[in-house]
Amino acid sequence: MPRALNDHLRRALAERLRYYRELGIYDFYRRDFNRREPDASASNGIESLSAEVPDQVLTSPSQPELREEMTARKSAVVATVAEENIFDVLTPKPEQGVADPKAALKVIREDLGDCTRCKLHQQGRKQIVFGVGNPRAELMFVGEGPGADEDAQGEPFVGRAGQLLNNMIKAMGLRREEVYIANVVKCRPPGNRTPERDECETCSPFLMRQIAVIKPKVLVALGAVAAKNLLAFNAPMAELRGRFYDFMPAGARSSDPSWQGVRLAVTYHPAFLLRDPRQKGEAWKDLQMVMKYLGLKPPKSNT
Numbered sequence: 001m002p003r004a005l006n007d008h009l010r011r012a013l014a015e016r017l018r019y020y021r022e023l024g025i026y027d028f029y030r031r032d033f034n035r036r037e038p039d040a041s042a043s044n045g046i047e048s049l050s051a052e053v054p055d056q057v058l059t060s061p062s063q064p065e066l067r068e069e070m071t072a073r074k075s076a077v078v079a080t081v082a083e084e085n086i087f088d089v090l091t092p093k094p095e096q097g098v099a100d101p102k103a104a105l106k107v108i109r110e111d112l113g114d115c116t117r118c119k120l121h122q123q124g125r126k127q128i129v130f131g132v133g134n135p136r137a138e139l140m141f142v143g144e145g146p147g148a149d150e151d152a153q154g155e156p157f158v159g160r161a162g163q164l165l166n167n168m169i170k171a172m173g174l175r176r177e178e179v180y181i182a183n184v185v186k187c188r189p190p191g192n193r194t195p196e197r198d199e200c201e202t203c204s205p206f207l208m209r210q211i212a213v214i215k216p217k218v219l220v221a222l223g224a225v226a227a228k229n230l231l232a233f234n235a236p237m238a239e240l241r242g243r244f245y246d247f248m249p250a251g252a253r254s255s256d257p258s259w260q261g262v263r264l265a266v267t268y269h270p271a272f273l274l275r276d277p278r279q280k281g282e283a284w285k286d287l288q289m290v291m292k293y294l295g296l297k298p299p300k301s302n303t
């Protein structure tokens, strides 16, 4: 049940936020997953590009494609820069002196190492799925976490949902190699369950550092889990979609002081679109908004 902040608490929070901003800390998150997807339907702009994706519907409720429409969740995800971690946040990251984004990403990957920071390391992961794509991408996609195919191959979005994401990227007039793709958590949650709050809090700082290095113009959150882990408030997908947000990665500083952050858009997870193809039209609207901002034109031919 939503609770209103009283005026005293609101003022205190605003003061604390100002104080942290003066210290160079920009983003504080409070997220909640207690919402259900709307039943919107629309004309389908990416349908024609996804013909090769099988229409088979995955049936396990543990699959991420079902999560977009799952009933209310009790768990809230709050990814906050906790006060006890404030000095960690202020500590310069090893990649900050590295100008080349490819090299800087390598530094972050080395810093991640054979990560055991959260319990996902001992829950059956085969490997860490760091991220893939152009280190200088103008467009970056962020999903929830690796699935079985991604865990096996060590690359995000390589299964059926990945095929559809490729088609979405192609529909935007881009190639997969031109964008960057990552997830909120880098290890596969067992049974493809939703990553838990502590797992997201532990892993997402590495995602923030990746974003700060790549400095994309637009970040697209794929699905509710990614959106609510990136944004600082809770809302249903119907409200999250259809607009841009100004986003600065929490606790991560870019090596470029002139970088003012990224525009963040929210759309459906491709796995959800496989589950409910009627929503592809809505997703296409989201992508068109991004294309307009980036000055992209759809290809003349889909072949």
Ligand code: SF4
Residues within 6 Å of the ligand: 112, 115, 116, 117, 118, 119, 120, 121, 128, 185, 186, 187, 199, 202, 203
């Ligand atoms: S999910 Fe992230 S924080 Fe957790 S073990 Fe994997 S790489 Fe480390």
